[in-house]
Amino acid sequence: MLLRTGSAAVLWALLLVPQVLRAESLLCQTGRKQSPVDIVAPAKKKLATLEFQYRQSPLKIANDGHTARVRIAKGSLLLIGKQTYTLQQFHFHTPGGDRIEGEEFAMAAHLLHKSQSGQLLALVVLFRQGAENAALAALWPRIPGRADGDHTVADALADPAALLPAGHAYYRYEGSLTSAPCTEGVTWLVMKQPLTVSADQLAYWRTRFTDNIRPPQKLQGRVVQESW
Numbered sequence: 571m572l573l574r575t576g577s578a579a580v581l582w583a584l585l586l587v588p589q590v591l592r593a594e595s596l597l598c599q600t601g602r603k604q605s606p607v608d609i610v611a612p613a614k615k616k617l618a619t620l621e622f623q624y625r626q627s628p629l630k631i632a633n634d635g636h637t638a639r640v641r642i643a644k645g646s647l648l649l650i651g652k653q654t655y656t657l658q659q660f661h662f663h664t665p666g667g668d669r670i671e672g673e674e675f676a677m678a679a680h681l682l683h684k685s686q687s688g689q690l691l692a693l694v695v696l697f698r699q700g701a702e703n704a705a706l707a708a709l710w711p712r713i714p715g716r717a718d719g720d721h722t723v724a725d726a727l728a729d730p731a732a733l734l735p736a737g738h739a740y741y742r743y744e745g746s747l748t749s750a751p752c753t754e755g756v757t758w759l760v761m762k763q764p765l766t767v768s769a770d771q772l773a774y775w776r777t778r779f780t781d782n783i784r785p786p787q788k789l790q791g792r793v794v795q796e797s798w
Contacts, residue, residue: 598752604787605692605745605758606667612741612796618651620738620759622731629726631709635717636782637661638709640728648683648693655683655691657730663783664775666696667748668760670741677767677775678783679733691757692745695733700766705732710774735763743794748784762796 598604627643639661646657659682666675677697684690697703714721738761745758 595750595752597746597754598750601746601752601754602790603744603746603754603792604752604790605748605756606669606694606784606786607743607745607789607792607794608669608672608786609741609743609760609794610671612794614798615795617740617742617795617797620740621649622734622738623647623649624657624729624731624734626727626729626731629712629723629728630720631712631714631723631728632720633714633717633778637663637779638713640709640730641720642728642730646730648691653685653689655685655689658682658684660730660733662775663748664772664779664781665783666694667783667786668694668696668758669786670696670760670762675764676772681730681733689757690747690755691759694758694760695735696761696764697767698764699769699772702768702771703766705729706767706771708732710771713778715778733765735761735765737761737763739763739797741794741796743789743792 624646627646630641632639639659641659642657644656648655648657660679663678663680664676666678668678669675675696676699679695679697681693681695682690683693712723712726740762741760743758745756746752746754747756
């Protein structure tokens with residue numbers, strides 16, 4: 571079969587995968603609850619308090635070719651009202667993806683959780699360029715140079731609590747995965763207080779990874795809630 575370029579290559583690729591996969595990928599273009607978003611004019615509401623019960627665990631880190639991903643051992647929990655979510659992993663995006671009143675942030679950490687029933691929840695911590703971030707300073711030198719699977723670092727710990735801002739106010743909306751198949755039904759919590767990342771830390775990150783975030787998607791009638 572001849573290799574075709576441009577839009578023709580995309581068409582041929584779609585023809586070569588199962589119909590169900592093509593239908594799932596279409597959700598990235600046709601879905602009405604996609605992530606990330608630009609948070610504009612959120613509705614203030616008394617939302618449940620976030621109770622973090624994060625624990626340190628042996629550092630298991632991977633370079634997957636797109637980002638640095640840290641897997642978390644069982645036991646790190648996020649409690650929201652009567653619901654409990656277990657932290658699965660966290661990774662990073664540049665730029666930040668979710669915007670607040672049009673502001674684009676230099677970076678974001680996505681902390682991915684799952685409830686016992688299988689409900690997915692993404693907690694987003696945004697970073698403005700500014701002072702050096704101590705948590706990132708400890709983590710960056712541990713990023714593997716190649717995309718070759720998970721590395722367990724014997725002399726280091728993963729500390730997800732170090733990625734949390736002091737203030738726990740947040741925005742909430744219903745969204746999706748940010749890459750194909752863009753599955754919807756994911757709860758998104760965006761922390762209102764950003765952290766900082768230095769210019770040198772961003773430069774170091776870009777020696778390993780190119781920008782890897784999806785642009786903001788239309789709200790399509792969704793209302794973003796803001797805790798108070």
